[in-house]
Amino acid sequence: MKALVYRGLGLKAVEDRPKPAIQAADDAIVKIVKTTICGTDLHILKGDVATCAPGRILGHEGVGIVDSVGPGVTVFKPGDRVLISCISSCGKCEYCRRGIYSHCETGGWILGNTIDGTQAEYVRTPHADTSLYRVPEGADEEALVMLSDILPTGFECGVLNGKVAPGSSVAIVGSGPIGLAALLTAQFYSPAEIIMIDLDDKRLDIARKFGATQTINSTGGNAAARVMALTGGRGVDTAMEAVGVPATFQLCEAIIAPGGIIANIGVHGHKVDLHLETLWSQNIAITTRLVDTVTTPMLLKTVQSKKIDPKRLITHRFTLDKILDAYDTFGRAADTGALKVIIST
Ligand SMILES: NC(=O)c1ccc[n+]([C@@H]2O[C@H](COP(=O)([O-])OP(=O)(O)OC[C@H]3O[C@@H](n4cnc5c(N)ncnc54)[C@H](O)[C@@H]3O)[C@@H](O)[C@H]2O)c1
Numbered sequence: 001m002k003a004l005v006y007r008g009l010g011l012k013a014v015e016d017r018p019k020p021a022i023q024a025a026d027d028a029i030v031k032i033v034k035t036t037i038c039g040t041d042l043h044i045l046k047g048d049v050a051t052c053a054p055g056r057i058l059g060h061e062g063v064g065i066v067d068s069v070g071p072g073v074t075v076f077k078p079g080d081r082v083l084i085s086c087i088s089s090c091g092k093c094e095y096c097r098r099g100i101y102s103h104c105e106t107g108g109w110i111l112g113n114t115i116d117g118t119q120a121e122y123v124r125t126p127h128a129d130t131s132l133y134r135v136p137e138g139a140d141e142e143a144l145v146m147l148s149d150i151l152p153t154g155f156e157c158g159v160l161n162g163k164v165a166p167g168s169s170v171a172i173v174g175s176g177p178i179g180l181a182a183l184l185t186a187q188f189y190s191p192a193e194i195i196m197i198d199l200d201d202k203r204l205d206i207a208r209k210f211g212a213t214q215t216i217n218s219t220g221g222n223a224a225a226r227v228m229a230l231t232g233g234r235g236v237d238t239a240m241e242a243v244g245v246p247a248t249f250q251l252c253e254a255i256i257a258p259g260g261i262i263a264n265i266g267v268h269g270h271k272v273d274l275h276l277e278t279l280w281s282q283n284i285a286i287t288t289r290l291v292d293t294v295t296t297p298m299l300l301k302t303v304q305s306k307k308i309d310p311k312r313l314i315t316h317r318f319t320l321d322k323i324l325d326a327y328d329t330f331g332r333a334a335d336t337g338a339l340k341v342i343i344s345t
């Protein structure tokens, strides 16, 4: 089968790989129908994710058809159409029982990281019963690909951890797919202000269409002053970091209001200064989270009932044999206007 393989710092290639086989009783083999590329895949290529070794098939998002199941799988059978969660969970270990699927003792974020992922014709999904979701009859499968990772990530790491509340003020630093997913799902709670911040005017235009009340291009370096001006000098109640570089976390530190929450979403490859000399007295909280995907069933209902339309995030479509073009388009988003790219097999 064809697969996109990480080959070391900055290197990737399309290779022929053997079709994966069942290894454990609760595995399923899923034939990929649609997959996509994540900002995290770009972090892997930048060398930010030490756990992902060269030779790994990338990808942790997708929709597919169950091809075969191990003897322990009871919920799914060959032919079932399924959404693949970016997080594999056994459902039984201490962390899974606490809803912290991302830290499952035999799962977590393993797909396209420590085991082969979804940017291929087939993928082996461990703990299939508790890591796959049935695609509802008549569902739009492209929209559902947005539920593998980006919608639960924006919602859980940003909106839930950031305790977005009616009438509150929110700033989301980073208007990429994750920041936009946080923007879409923050509106479940009717905050008064949602300020989107990015370096890219095209993405900020989209953010306004998706419900941002204000947008700030931070290229000039005065984003913090502008947020303070927009909030009467108070700052925001929730500041979400949706980029993964020191500058954007520090911007969140600069714009958080007393009593506020900095909700980190970004994957960081470098240390960041924590300004406790100014923040110690501000009654703030800082949260971090690897997405758990505990909210996937709930988000699936909001997509099915058209409360949100994540398909708006899809800008480009490719076939698997053109996945290198898809990476090029996704990696040069400022030039290409790409948000999420759909790759069909
Ligand atoms: N915590 C989790 O579980 C989890 C899950 C998935 C993704 N992520 C991470 O979330 C982050 C966002 O993902 P994405 O797919 O939206 O990434 P992306 O790279 O597509 O988007 C990042 C956005 O940040 C903007 N940006 C870059 N530098 C900036 C700066 N200095 N100031 C303001 N904006 C800046 C870029 O223009 C871009 O629009 C990544 O770090 C990704 O790895 C985390």
Ligand SMILES: [Zn+2]
Binding pocket: 038, 039, 040, 041, 060, 086, 149, 150
């Ligand atoms: Zn991802």
Ligand SMILES: [Zn+2]
Binding pocket: 089, 090, 091, 092, 093, 094, 095, 096, 097, 103, 104, 105, 106, 107
């Ligand atoms: Zn577990």
